[in-house]
Amino acid sequence: MLVLVQAVSDTAAQHVPAAAQSVPWVEVAKGVESIAKTLALLVAGLWTYLIFVRQRLRYPGAKVELSLSHRELPNGKRILHVEVKLENIGKTIIRLDKADVVIERVAPLTADILGPLLAQYEPLTPDAPPEISWYRVGHRAHRYQEAIEIEPGECEMLRYDFRIGKNVKIVKVRAHITNCHKRKFGSLRKREKRVTEIGWSAVKYYELASQLPPSGVVHG
Numbered sequence: 254m255l256v257l258v259q260a261v262s263d264t265a266a267q268h269v270p271a272a273a274q275s276v277p278w279v280e281v282a283k284g285v286e287s288i289a290k291t292l293a294l295l296v297a298g299l300w301t302y303l304i305f306v307r308q309r310l311r312y313p314g315a316k317v318e319l320s321l322s323h324r325e326l327p328n329g330k331r332i333l334h335v336e337v338k339l340e341n342i343g344k345t346i347i348r349l350d351k352a353d354v355v356i357e358r359v360a361p362l363t364a365d366i367l368g369p370l371l372a373q374y375e376p377l378t379p380d381a382p383p384e385i386s387w388y389r390v391g392h393r394a395h396r397y398q399e400a401i402e403i404e405p406g407e408c409e410m411l412r413y414d415f416r417i418g419k420n421v422k423i424v425k426v427r428a429h430i431t432n433c434h435k436r437k438f439g440s441l442r443k444r445e446k447r448v449t450e451i452g453w454s455a456v457k458y459y460e461l462a463s464q465l466p467p468s469g470v471v472h473g
Contacts, residue, residue, distance in 0.1 A: 312434060313343045313346070315340060317337060317338070319455045319457040329419045331416070331419060332416060333417045334413070335414075336410060337412075338408055339409045339430055339453070340408045342405075345405065347402070348402055348433055349409060349433075350431065350433050351395070351450075353431075353450075354426065354428050358390045358423075358424055360423040362387075370385055390418075391417070411428075421461060424461070426459060427455070429450065432451050
């Protein structure tokens with residue numbers, strides 16, 4: 254920026270009209286300095302717009318990763334352990350105030366459940382939903398009273414346990430972290446606000462081994 258100011262000053266000095274030679278050099282310098290400062294402010298404003306608005310650096314950026322494991326219990330039950338890693342890969346702080354984790358059973362499913370689920374996902378159906386909504390067997394919706402702050406380059410680990418039946422073979426785990434900076438409110442209806450939960454998500458399929466000792470742990 255100093256180089257720009259000096260360049261403008263030198264250019265303006267070379268183009269001072271002959272009639273202005275009688276004006277004291279101090280007044281000319283003040284005028285040049287004023288012009289240079291104005292141009293510098295314009296350049297700084299343009300730079301701020303390009304960096305923070307066009308490139309959206311003012312908004313937080315994050316990456317979500319899932320790590321899954323399970324433990325067999327003596328009574329024939331299982332505990333599915335879900336670890337959600339939220340990494341701040343942006344340039345601004347992230348304030349975490351809500352996280353959702355959903356567990357869906359993929360297998361086994363009875364024919365009366367599986368048939369209707371797959372019927373709408375024919376390969377040549379362009380208006381089919383993007384993902385299959387399997388049979389839900391677990392859900393955690395955690396809202397923090399005080400938002401957790403994650404600095405750029407730092408991570409936060411969220412951990413959840415779910416009791417899963419021994420007959421469950423394959424599950425689909427979905428984690429969604431709400432971006433509180435970009436919640437969208439819909440139209441008002443009956444004094445209630447409909448909120449679109451914009452944020453970051455991760456999905457992972459996990460197969461539970463059927464024969465493990467009670468102390469065995471499998472990591473996904």
